Amino acid sequence: MSNDAPQKGELVSTASGGLARPEVESLILRGLQDLTVAAQAEQFFSWAVANWNARRYESAVGLFSHCVKCGPHHAAAHFYLGVAYYQGIGVPQKDPAQAANCWRKAAEQGYAQAQNNLAGLCEQAGSGEEYCEAAFWYAKAAEQGYATAQFNLGVLYELGRGVPQDYEQAAVWYRKAAEQGNAAAQFNLGGMFRLGRGVRQNYAHAASWYRKAAEQGHAGAQYNLGAMCTLGHGMRRDFTEAAVWFRRAAGQGDELAQKALESFPAAPKGRST
Amino acid sequence: MAIGLAFHVFAMGTQLIRRASQVEEELAARRAELSALQAELADRELSLTTLLAELASFQGRYLREVGVLYAELDAWNARIAELLARCEDTEQAHTDAAQARVQAEQTARAVRAETAQQREFKPSLKLKRLYREVARKVHPDLATDNTDRARRERLMAEANAAYQRGDIEALQRVLDEYESGEGYTLLTEASVELERVIRQIGQIRSRLSQIEQQMTAFRASSLAKLKARADAAKSDGRDLLAEMALDVKGRIAAACLRFDSLSISDEVHEQ
Numbered sequence: 388m389s390n391d392a393p394q395k396g397e398l399v400s401t402a403s404g405g406l407a408r409p410e411v412e413s414l415i416l417r418g419l420q421d422l423t424v425a426a427q428a429e430q431f432f433s434w435a436v437a438n439w440n441a442r443r444y445e446s447a448v449g450l451f452s453h454c455v456k457c458g459p460h461h462a463a464a465h466f467y468l469g470v471a472y473y474q475g476i477g478v479p480q481k482d483p484a485q486a487a488n489c490w491r492k493a494a495e496q497g498y499a500q501a502q503n504n505l506a507g508l509c510e511q512a513g514s515g516e517e518y519c520e521a522a523f524w525y526a527k528a529a530e531q532g533y534a535t536a537q538f539n540l541g542v543l544y545e546l547g548r549g550v551p552q553d554y555e556q557a558a559v560w561y562r563k564a565a566e567q568g569n570a571a572a573q574f575n576l577g578g579m580f581r582l583g584r585g586v587r588q589n590y591a592h593a594a595s596w597y598r599k600a601a602e603q604g605h606a607g608a609q610y611n612l613g614a615m616c617t618l619g620h621g622m623r624r625d626f627t628e629a630a631v632w633f634r635r636a637a638g639q640g641d642e643l644a645q646k647a648l649e650s651f652p653a654a655p656k657g658r659s660t
Numbered sequence: 661m662a663i664g665l666a667f668h669v670f671a672m673g674t675q676l677i678r679r680a681s682q683v684e685e686e687l688a689a690r691r692a693e694l695s696a697l698q699a700e701l702a703d704r705e706l707s708l709t710t711l712l713a714e715l716a717s718f719q720g721r722y723l724r725e726v727g728v729l730y731a732e733l734d735a736w737n738a739r740i741a742e743l744l745a746r747c748e749d750t751e752q753a754h755t756d757a758a759q760a761r762v763q764a765e766q767t768a769r770a771v772r773a774e775t776a777q778q779r780e781f782k783p784s785l786k787l788k789r790l791y792r793e794v795a796r797k798v799h800p801d802l803a804t805d806n807t808d809r810a811r812r813e814r815l816m817a818e819a820n821a822a823y824q825r826g827d828i829e830a831l832q833r834v835l836d837e838y839e840s841g842e843g844y845t846l847l848t849e850a851s852v853e854l855e856r857v858i859r860q861i862g863q864i865r866s867r868l869s870q871i872e873q874q875m876t877a878f879r880a881s882s883l884a885k886l887k888a889r890a891d892a893a894k895s896d897g898r899d900l901l902a903e904m905a906l907d908v909k910g911r912i913a914a915a916c917l918r919f920d921s922l923s924i925s926d927e928v929h930e931q
Contacts, residue, residue, distance in 0.1 A: 418722065524921075
């Protein structure tokens with residue numbers, strides 16, 4: 388259509404007036420506007436990510452800023468900006484307060500990683516009110532199935548930070564994260580079973596969760612699994628295997644494991660018991 | 661003298677006959693022209709009313725699928741602004757809250773009437789054919805006097821409404837009513853008839869150009885632009901309105917979260 392421009396004002400107003408009431412017309416314009424804006428924001432975002440991946444952080448930050456300027460609902464762009472401010476890349480210096488602002492905007496859009504990171508900043512700030520907010524945002528991300536946040540929420544329940552101390556809840560959230568393969572949660576869940584916190588005490592379960600974490604390279608779990616081996620808790624006593632786990636933990640600088648190895652002067656060839 | 665007179669009469673007679681046949685020839689040609697124009701007019705009226713019905717149906721779908729979500733979003737935004745006004749208690753916050761409330765009410769008004777609207781507009785071939793016939797016969801620009809015009813305008817409006825509803829029976833009733841009122845056309849002299857036909861042709865031509873202008877204006881409207889984008893998306897196998905709805909749903913969820921997190925800090929402050 389070459390004749391796109393309305394020819395006569397009066398005709399257009401009667402023409403659209405016949406169809407749309409003014410409030411409907413403004414709702415239609417809003418839809419069109421949102422479409423345009425979303426397309427622009429998406430364009431800036433894809434350029435920004437390309438720059439970010441190419442480690443051109445300054446241009447990436449500029450493009451992410453453009454993106455959120457035209458599309459304030461672009462959660463992922465807010466999240467990246469938060470990372471940039473938190474780590475001080477592509478921006479003059481680290482700025483945790485600015486990072487918190489960015490992550491809050493993404494968190495409010497339901498972006499799980501941003502919810503988790505914002506909660507982390509709140510937890511680091513570390514007073515009663517901030518613990519409450521940390522618990523709120525960890526819970527939001529945890530409910531979305533984000534394993535890191537499930538683990539973090541479990542910690543808050545175990546310590547009673549920002550929520551009433553509740554070992555059962557702690558165990559519930561550790562288990563959710565552990566089942567997704569989160570090593571720290573597997574380690575803590577192992578601890579819950581070893582100590583009977585929020586679950587019935589069960590050394591076999593404890594050892595099996597420690598083993599899962601240990602196999603992923605978690606030094607604490609490697610040491611604890613070595614200790615369970617040595618004591619024969621939840622498994623057959625086995626010094627050879629214990630020494631293997633102690634050595635792996637010690638290799639990662641775990642001091643307890645290094646000490647334990649000193650009492651294993653040479654790896655015993657035979658098995659006692 | 662007598663011969664001369666007779667000659668004169670004869671000459672006048674021939675002239676009269678010649679003139680009458682000229683008029684009749686022109687009348688026949690004009691009638692053919694009128695009939696072709698009537699068919700064209702019926703066609704264009706059909707296109708116009710189809711375009712209007714499609715736009716109205718699309719508007720209904722937009723308001724039902726996306727508009728109601730905007731209304732929900734604006735309601736949340738108003739609640740958030742009111743909560744902020746309560747916490748901060750500044751003049752700016754109260755102004756923002758009042759504005760957000762007005763916006764929420766406006767959006768709610770826009771979608772209120774649209775919840776039980778019609779389905780997608782898909783006129784059958786039979787419906788189109790019938791409409792074309794009605795338009796060809798009933799069209800107000802065929803009117804011979806003001807009474808006739810008023811009657812035709814009423815019938816044409818009924819026909820448009822029936823067509824846009826897809827109500828084939830109502831459309832048939834319009835045609836029946838029109839035809840029951842016909843038949844009293846008096847035989848008129850050819851020259852008077854010719855004048856009438858020429859007038860009708862003029863009226864139809866000006867209506868045809870008016871229809872083109874109206875269609876151009878409708879196609880340039882924001883509603884038509886949005887529909888064009890939805891149609892383009894549809895040919896890519898995408899559902900634009902569903903995508904827009906998803907986007908607004910995300911923003912509603914965000915607004916809920918924002919409201920919750922603000923309520924939390926509100927409670928903490930109150931403790």
